[in-house]
Amino acid sequence: MITLIVPTFNRAYALKQVLDTFYTQEDVSEVIFIDDCSEDDTKEVVDQFSKKYPEIQTKYFRNNENFGASYGRKLGYQQASNEYVMYCDDDEFLGELYAKTCLEKLLSSGADVVSGRHFYREVGESFESSLSRFGDGLNNDVVFDKFRFQIKTDSIHRTDIEVPFTHAIFLTKKSLLEKYSFDVFYSKGNGFREESDFQLNLFCNGGRILVTNDVHCIHMNLSEVKSGGQRVSRLERFYWTLYYTNYFMNKYFYKVRDKLNIRYPLWVGKGIYFILTFDQFFIRPFRVLLSRGFK
Structure with missing residues (x-):
């Protein structure tokens, strides 16, 4: 059971x-x-x-x-x-x-x-x-x-x-x-x-x-959903997402890198993650809004 x-x-x-x-x-x-x-x-x-x-x-x-x-x-x-x-x-x-x-x-x-x-x-x-x-x-x-x-x-x-x-x-x-x-x-x-x-x-x-x-x-x-960890400002969510991912990657990156066929070092992985996450939180929403405005 x-x-x-x-x-x-x-x-x-x-x-x-x-x-x-x-x-x-x-x-x-x-x-x-x-x-x-x-x-x-x-x-x-x-x-x-x-x-x-x-x-x-x-x-x-x-x-x-x-x-x-x-x-x-x-x-x-x-x-x-x-x-x-x-x-x-x-x-x-x-x-x-x-x-x-x-x-x-x-x-x-x-x-x-x-x-x-x-x-x-x-x-x-x-x-x-x-x-x-x-x-x-x-x-x-x-x-x-x-x-x-x-x-x-x-x-x-x-x-x-x-x-x-x-x-x-x-x-x-x-x-x-x-x-x-x-x-x-x-x-x-x-x-x-x-x-x-x-x-x-x-x-x-x-x-x-x-x-x-x-x-x-x-x-x-x-x-x-009126409450919870996602019900905070975009900036706060961005901060905590980076904060915990930094800890997560420090803990597991080199343990899992070969299994995932990753060929770059940890600092590069963190840099890639920062760029993609910044885009997700702050750039992409504006691109979506602009694209809707032109339709």
Whole structure:
């Protein structure tokens, strides 16, 4: 059986929308919430769903101060009763068989981490309409961008693929989490890279990370998400993205460079990342606006 772990902070409004898709997952017997000192009615929402689904064991833990998502992920697996653990963000809708399919893929393939596809819905879009729009992906970019050190979840692929790390909605084993764990350094700002750190650590030590095209999780549209690490100024997000990527690359660049066929040194990699990220945050939005203005 599977334990679902949900780190959350001031997202009661989102939990009300997504939790039915968590509690109705096949092969899930336990849902654990790690409340990072929320000031809203998160506890009341958890109690409501716990009563709605009494056959699923619900555990709720509330931090006495804000420790960040990595701390919550770590506390979550420490409290899990099952060997198989899946992480769910508090603003994601899970496909009907997401957990079951990820577990079946993990067992049949010998992978150590499995996720489904991940993308953002349009405002108010139903799950079925989102799936129809997404299809097998939305663009022809490479799935793993070694220059940005990130997975492009919208890229087209029609089969199961292996990657150095995937997104935040993934299934793995508690024993692997105990061995490789999460780095609580990613505790401030937007916490960028916090789930990737565990996965890339595992990958560097021979672990296999699989993305299956058979199931999907769908993120709420960003305009619907009123709080969290992405709900800060563009400049703040840019700063924390660079801050955590610098730490992330210092930690893993030379461990993973040969596996990713990277032929340049760390300082060049950081320079490339800075240029691409600056363009993403500050140049590309203006190019898009200008292009729309000429249509």
